Amino acid sequence: MTSPLPPLPATLPVRRLGPGDLAACSELAVSRDWGAEEHKWRFLFGHGTGWGVDAPDGRGLAATTVLTRYAGGLAAVSMVLVAARYEGRGLGRRIMTHVLGEAGDDTVTLHATDRGRPLYEKLGFREVGTVVTHRGTFRPPATDEPGRAAPRPAGEADLPALLALDAEVFGADRSPLLRDLPRFAERTLVTEEDGRLTGYASAWRNDGTLVVGPVVADTTAGARRLVTAIAHDTEGPVRLDLRTGDPLLHTLPAWAAAHGVLPAFPNALMVLGDRDLPGDDARRHTPFMLALG
Missing domain, CATH: 3.40.630.90 (Aminopeptidase)
Structure with a gap:
């Protein structure tokens, strides 16, 4: 049986992403069988805040997410991606914990795939509907x-x-x-x-x-x-x-x-x-x- 990989160093920072990171975001998305979606990423960066973790091996981004906050106390989390080579090492939880801290007291919503849902449930999210x-x-x-x-x-x-x-x-x-x-x-x-x-x-x-x-x-x-x-x-x-x-x-x-x-x-x-x-x-x-x- 393969031993689980150790968590990544706790000092690995979550940083704010900018327009210069858009190509790396698309590259990570494609590597996880999502589309490049450059038009969409650019729009999200224009109206929300992108957060990411640089890959320790120097190959682009290890993880991403976007937080979009609305006046009135509602926030949406999206584009939660972790590079396959770093999966299972705590990056998804780390970046989600960071972005939930940024959301403050807002009501936070997201749409979860089957892959991401177990993590979100552990963080306290509950299902309120299904969108097909x-x-x-x-x-x-x-x-x-x-x-x-x-x-x-x-x-x-x-x-x-x-x-x-x-x-x-x-x-x-x-x-x-x-x-x-x-x-x-x-x-x-x-x-x-x-x-x-x-x-x-x-x-x-x-x-x-x-x-x-x-x-x-x-x-x-x-x-x-x-x-x-x-x-x-x-x-x-x-x-x-x-x-x-x-x-x-x-x-x-x-x-x-x-x-x-x-x-x-x-x-x-x-x-x-x-x-x-x-x-x-x-x-x-x-x-x-x-x-x-």
Whole structure:
């Protein structure tokens, strides 16, 4: 039987990452069978704080994570990666302990893969839901709902109403991210009824895949209309990160699968301690990205 590897030296520091570390972050992600996701890493570094541990052998980064904090006391942890050659030597726990200290008294959330979940549970996280990532070539429905105005491109004049709706639904202020959507996303659409903004959706590219998120809508039917409008003419794969569980409440997964976007892998939505996530889960249909809570 192989003996467990000893923990790495306690003096190995966790340091703040900067733009010069982006290439090393992508390299570590690729080594762990994630995509390079350079567009995503750059956005996260622009709106959150990256933390990392330099590899003792001088070969890039041994571990990474990103902490994104929102006004209102909510924080998301993401991009928790440990180089395979250092796995099982305490780096994941060390970098998570550091970043939780940085989060202070915020309510902390993350999406966990099966690989990372045991560590998060030991640190006090509990599962509050499941989000299943769906991928595939989207086949739009043959007809739209009659009597409904089609989603339209978002304009600058829509921003105040969009920010107000998002803060109500998300339960925290993520306006800096949303103000950055024109630069980051390919497109953003909105729906309205009687002059009132009822929903919006954005779509952005991640290593050749069109990620649809966030999707905020007053009804599931409204979410379907937004997804259809934003993804109907897409070449290549579409990704949707969808809550699952109650088949009567969470109907988007079955609808997405029926239109070619199939379930690929699950993620546990987790919260630290006994706190609840703020906001209105019924109108929050997909996250901006799993990394942002």
